[in-house]
Amino acid sequence: MNIRLKKEEKVEVLCADDLYGIMQRVLVRESRIDRNREHLWTVSLDNAYRILNIELVSLGTINKTLIEPMEVFSIPLQKRAVKVILVHNHPSGELTPSERDKDVTDQLIQVGRIMHVPLMDHLIISEEDYYSFMDSGLLKELQQSLKYVPAYEIKRRYEKAAREKGEQRGEEKGKKEIARQMKKKGIDVELIMEFTGLSKAVIGRLKEE
The missing domain is CATH 3.40.140.10 (Cytidine Deaminase, domain 2)
Incomplete structure (x- = not known):
C-alpha cells in the first residue's frame, strides 16, 4: 500500500x-x-x-x-x-x-x-x-557477512584479493592465500576444497594470519 x-x-x-x-x-x-x-x-x-x-x-x-x-x-x-x-x-x-x-x-x-x-x-x-x-x-x-553471498561471488572476491595483494606469485601460493582468507572468514572446509583444489590436510595446516 x-x-x-x-x-x-x-x-x-x-x-x-x-x-x-x-x-x-x-x-x-x-x-x-x-x-x-x-x-x-x-x-x-x-x-x-x-x-x-x-x-x-x-x-x-x-x-x-x-x-x-x-x-x-x-x-x-x-x-x-x-x-x-x-x-x-x-x-x-x-x-x-x-x-x-x-x-x-x-x-x-x-x-x-x-x-x-x-x-x-x-x-x-x-x-x-x-x-x-x-x-x-x-x-x-x-x-561483510558471507552468509547469503553466492558461492561464485565468494570465489571471485578472494581471487581478486589475492591478486591485489601481489601474493599470487605461483598457482599453489595463490590457492593457499585464497584458502587462508576463506578459512579466516569461517567458510566451510569442503567449500574451500572445492574452490581451491587443495586437500583438507593442507587447508588444516594453513595459519589464519
Missing part, C-alpha cells in the same frame, strides 16, 4: 533523523489497533536521496511481520529507485534488533547488491525513538 506524503515530506534523506521524523508521523496516523502490530515499509530514494515512494509492504502481528525479498524490492524497482531503506516498527518500544532482524537485513543487503539497488539503512522505530542499522555500525558489519 502506497503511503501518501505531503509535499513537505518529500525531502532529501541525508541521515536517519530526516527519515524518522516522517516515519514517526506515518506510524501515528495508523489506528491505535494497527499501531500495536508490526509494519514493514520500504522507502525508495533517487540518486539525490529524495524520497520517491514509501510503501507499506507488510502488516503483521504484535511481534512479527512477513519479509520476502521479492516483495521488499518490487516497488523500489518499479519506481526506478537507486537506493532503498527498510523501516519496521516494534510495538513494544524495545528497539534492539532481534537476531531475525539482523538475518533478514543480511539477506536483503545481498539482494540489493544483485539488483543494483543498495540497502542504505534499516530503521526500527517506535512512536518515541528509533534505531538505525547504519548509525550503529551494524549495517557495515552485515555488509
Whole structure:
C-alpha cells in the first residue's frame, strides 16, 4: 500500500533523523489497533536521496511481520529507485534488533547488491525513538557477512584479493592465500576444497594470519 506524503515530506534523506521524523508521523496516523502490530515499509530514494515512494509492504502481528525479498524490492524497482531503506516498527518500544532482524537485513543487503539497488539503512522505530542499522555500525558489519553471498561471488572476491595483494606469485601460493582468507572468514572446509583444489590436510595446516 502506497503511503501518501505531503509535499513537505518529500525531502532529501541525508541521515536517519530526516527519515524518522516522517516515519514517526506515518506510524501515528495508523489506528491505535494497527499501531500495536508490526509494519514493514520500504522507502525508495533517487540518486539525490529524495524520497520517491514509501510503501507499506507488510502488516503483521504484535511481534512479527512477513519479509520476502521479492516483495521488499518490487516497488523500489518499479519506481526506478537507486537506493532503498527498510523501516519496521516494534510495538513494544524495545528497539534492539532481534537476531531475525539482523538475518533478514543480511539477506536483503545481498539482494540489493544483485539488483543494483543498495540497502542504505534499516530503521526500527517506535512512536518515541528509533534505531538505525547504519548509525550503529551494524549495517557495515552485515555488509561483510558471507552468509547469503553466492558461492561464485565468494570465489571471485578472494581471487581478486589475492591478486591485489601481489601474493599470487605461483598457482599453489595463490590457492593457499585464497584458502587462508576463506578459512579466516569461517567458510566451510569442503567449500574451500572445492574452490581451491587443495586437500583438507593442507587447508588444516594453513595459519589464519
